[in-house]
Amino acid sequence: MNVLIVEDEKSLADEIASYLKKEGFLCDLAYTGADASEKIAVNLYDFVLLDLGLPDYNGLDLIREARKNNIDVSFIIITARGAVEDRVKGLDIGADDYLPKPFALAELHARIMAVARRKFQIGSPDIKLGEFVMDIRGRKLMYSDKEVEITKKEFDLLHYLAINHDKVLARHQLYEHIWGNALDDQYDSNFIDVHIKNLRKKLSAWAPAPWLETVRGVGYRISTDS
Numbered sequence: 001m002n003v004l005i006v007e008d009e010k011s012l013a014d015e016i017a018s019y020l021k022k023e024g025f026l027c028d029l030a031y032t033g034a035d036a037s038e039k040i041a042v043n044l045y046d047f048v049l050l051d052l053g054l055p056d057y058n059g060l061d062l063i064r065e066a067r068k069n070n071i072d073v074s075f076i077i078i079t080a081r082g083a084v085e086d087r088v089k090g091l092d093i094g095a096d097d098y099l100p101k102p103f104a105l106a107e108l109h110a111r112i113m114a115v116a117r118r119k120f121q122i123g124s125p126d127i128k129l130g131e132f133v134m135d136i137r138g139r140k141l142m143y144s145d146k147e148v149e150i151t152k153k154e155f156d157l158l159h160y161l162a163i164n165h166d167k168v169l170a171r172h173q174l175y176e177h178i179w180g181n182a183l184d185d186q187y188d189s190n191f192i193d194v195h196i197k198n199l200r201k202k203l204s205a206w207a208p209a210p211w212l213e214t215v216r217g218v219g220y221r222i223s224t225d226s
Contacts, residue, residue, distance in 0.1 A: 001046040001116070001160070002026045002177045006036040006062065007078070008054055016049065019105040020112075024139070024156065026180055033057020040066045044176050045073050047112060052079040052090065063093050074115050078103070116163070127162045129222065131207040134162060143206040153178060154199050157192075161212070161222045170219040196220060 003025050007013035010031055017027040028043065030036035033054040040048070040062065048066060052059035059077070066073050075095040090098060096115045099108060127134040133142045139155055141148040150158070156178050161169060171192040179191075196212070203209040213223050 002028075002044065002180070003047045003049060003112075004028045004030060004036065004039055004043070004045045005049045006030045006033070006054070006059070007049070007051045008032065009051070016105065016108065020109070023109055024152075026178075033059065033062060036062055037065060040073075041069055044173060046177065047074050047076065047115070049076050049078050049108070050095075052077055060089055060093060063090065063095060067094050074119055076108075076111055076115065078108070127159075129158075129162060130209055130211050132203070132209070134159060146206075148202060148206055150199065150202055154195060154202070157195055158199060158212075158222075161220060165222045165224050168215045168218050168221045174219065192220075 003020060005013050005016050005020075005027055007016070007029075008031050013029050013031060017029055020027050028039055028045075030039055033056050036048075036050075036054075037057070039045075045066075048062070050059050050062060059079070063075055066075070075090070076097045076099060077090045077095050078099050078101060080101045096119075097111050099111055125135070125137045127136065131143060132148065134140075134155075135142055136159065139152075141150055141155060141158065157174060160174065160177055174192050196214075200209060200212060203212070211223050213221050215221060
């Protein structure tokens with residue numbers, strides 16, 4: 001998943017990013033509200049970790065801005081502010097959770113995953129896809145009791161499609177959420193097609209995967225009706 005960390009305390013921002021990257025997240029950093037505003041306007045994020053106490057910006061305004069550009073983004077407020085009023089305001093305008101400083105990075109990760117489970121209606125750490133099962137905690141794709149050999153990025157791609165099941169995801173969305181900024185010079189719309197083709201080939205060696213659908217001219221989806 002793609003995360004924007006908005007925190008003016010650089011050492012803390014870097015520490016959070018380092019931890020989340022080890023957990024498989026993509027992370028962008030913004031040390032100012034102005035920088036965060038720019039990134040939110042042009043990029044799609046699954047999560048924004050937001051410090052309300054920014055020196056140049058009202059953090060609550062960033063939530064309002066993001067809701068206009070990307071209604072699906074989830075916010076977790078991370079701030080030293082202890083006033084109940086600040087928490088209530090943030091939650092009232094669309095924040096999903098609130099974590100006061102100081103906090104353990106493991107707790108932050110747990111909060112992110114809890115929000116993700118609610119957001120994507122995931123009740124189990126495993127996701128069933130036809131005859132396959134995704135072991136999310138172990139980051140394995142299983143067929144019966146055998147592990148299907150796929151790459152880390154193929155797992156991430158399949159996982160992102162799975163948690164957005166029945167929703168058509170455009171190629172640039174998939175690229176941005178799995179590899180980073182789709183506006184990067186390295187972006188190629190055929191990049192996703194190649195990965196999907198390779199993934200299908202590996203799946204078909206075990207069992208048919210009609211649930212992994214191509215939506216011509218748009219992108220891909222995983223259908224729960226197949």
